[in-house]
Amino acid sequence: MSSPMELYEQLTAQGLAVREIKAQKGEKAEVEAAVQRLLRMKEDYKHLTGRDYQAGRPPARTDDDADPAEDEEEDEDDQVDPWNVSTSSAKGVDYAKLIVRFGSCKIEQELVDRIARVTGKTPHHFLRRGIFFSHRDMHQILDAYESQKSFYLYTGRGPSSGAMHVGHMIPFLFTKWLQDVFDVPLVVQMTDDEKYLWKDLSLEDCHRYTLENARDIIACGFHPDKTFIFSDLDYMGASPAFYRNVVKVQKHVTFNQVKGIFGFTDSDCIGKISFPAIQAAPSFSNSFPQIFGDRNDVQCLIPCAIDQDPYFRMTRDVAPRIGYLKPALLHSTFFPALQGAQTKMSASDANSSIFLTDTAKQIKNKVNKHAFSGGKDTVEEHRKFGGNPDVDVSFMYLTFFLEDDEQLEKIRQDYRSGALLTGELKKCLIETLQPMIAAHQERRRLVTDETVRQFMTPRKLHFSR
Known part of the structure; x- marks a missing residue:
């Protein structure tokens, strides 16, 4: 009988096989057979481990899985997903292992040096010190930039309280530097809809927190002519192009896929299940016709903490199937709580x-x-x-x-x-x-109500390319 780790690895491979068969438009019988095998493997996994299979969340190691050459102190796996980050190590999450688990690429010195050459600027200390440590397709972004092609930045904030903490500022401080050195537009998604679905908050509170958090984001120094900050609760209803992309993603991602990626259960509200498509949509340039018109060939670069990567693994998987470019990513480490690096700072x-x-x-x-x-x-x-x-x-x-x-x-x-x-x-x-x-x-x-309205009004942005 397979060990939990072996079965986990087989499940991961079978999931990839199913996606590949579907992408190649395989025969219906072939697709159904592959899906049924995947479902049987998931049942076996749950029976063996007592928990549902989740992509990117391998089981805790057992004696059968143990490699004698590995460090005996590493008894427990780090837990990293969009809602929970924890580790048993006082040093914090093992990011080298996380790169392997998530399948991203380490930011090597060669990439840092290339960014310096391309921009003509000293790399940000977040890059020099490995705070931004992992990437997906950053070389592709630099290739485009050197070929005089456009790209844009996308990052976000889930507004769950009126006050942000210093850990929330890490992606914004780095994104501000990227905007300055590359002279590119930026969209900032305020996921007030997400917070309403996940937290015990009213819609009114979530939207109010969006406006308060926007003040802190603006205070980082973003250029008003190059930055669009938007509330999901406001923008999706006012932008047919954005909503059309949400629907495209929703059609091409199955319930089993989002359960596997995010760990949703049958008791979760349907809003949670559909939300990942909303976080995916800003990755596509034609979601913002006021900025890019109907162009869908402007690549997106997303600076974010690595716990957000599951959303964009899904996005990168679905993008070619709906005719869009995969977004590139730059991942940061977590900002630790004052009490220690076993968890990230919490508002x-x-x-x-x-x-x-x-x-x-x-x-x-x-x-x-x-x-x-x-x-x-x-x-x-x-x-x-x-x-x-x-x-x-x-x-x-x-x-x-x-x-x-x-x-x-x-x-x-x-x-x-x-x-x-x-x-x-x-x-x-x-x-x-x-x-x-x-x-x-x-x-x-100094950020007035009028300043917030200016940043949050859909409009044409000004940038060099």
């Missing part, structure tokens, strides 16, 4: 997050009280043995927000040697965050 836990609305005093108190330390228990031990920056949350946060590479490396070495104490490291972080968030709050204060 639902005030003490796990540094919010963009926090005062200087609140920032200081949260870092000092809640930031997980990689230091030793006593000053004497720390001076003698040093701390571990790989698990220290204050150091992790500095890798995101301290731009000076030399200063960051000196902090790493001093902390590891014991020359820098935990309290001193936390002080470095506090002194980095306080002015950064204060500056953001000042920019946000």
Whole structure:
């Protein structure tokens, strides 16, 4: 009898086989036979493991699966999906394994160097430090750019509260840099419909959070002539072209596929099952006729955290079957909670997050009280043995927000040697965050209702290509 891992791998291969047969327009009997075999394998898998098969979520290893050459500490798999991120490791998610599991490509130094050559700009420190670590088809985007062809950026935000935290800003800070160095248009999807379907929130609250979060996004410095921010609740009803693409995706993705990708169950509302098609639609340029007309040949580049990748694996799978280009992606790591890298920062836990609305005093108190330390228990031990920056949350946060590479490396070495104490490291972080968030709050204060309307009005954007 197959082990859970072997059956999981067989299921993954059979799912690919079914999609290939359908893509090649195989005979009806051949398709049905392949689908029936897939369904039987899923039943066997559930009987063996006690849970439904989910693509990208292999089973926990058993003794039968174990490879003696592997690290014995890696007992549990990381859980990564669009709604949950967790790991048993104090260092955080194993991103090398995640690349293998998701089938993406590591951002190697060669790609970072090529981006520098093509743009003529120093690569963003998120790229230099591996914060954006994985990609799909980024070389294709650069090929297009060098051939004077257009592309556009697409990222988004699920507005579940009025206040965003610093972890939410990572894709927007990087997207702002991409917009500047490539001089390309950007669409920002506010998935207020998603939050209504998944959270215990009213439609009115979800839409209000969209408008509040839009202020924070605008305060990142996006160019109004190159940026369109839209609410799903508003835009889909006002844009026939957008809705037509949603329907095309819905027709070409089966219920079994979305259950396999996202883990939906029979008790989930039908809105959840249809939502992935809505998140897919901005990947296609003719969803925005006010920007691109009826062109469907403008490729899309999506900067996002890697937990959003399942949506776009689905999108890339369906795109050729409806006559569109596959979107390219750049994936970021997760921004850890203050309590440690086992989970990402959450807006639902005030003490796990540094919010963009926090005062200087609140920032200081949260870092000092809640930031997980990689230091030793006593000053004497720390001076003698040093701390571990790989698990220290204050150091992790500095890798995101301290731009000076030399200063960051000196902090790493001093902390590891014991020359820098935990309290001193936390002080470095506090002194980095306080002015950064204060500056953001000042920019946000200048964002008026009219500014928000300007960014969220469907219109022609201006860009060089």
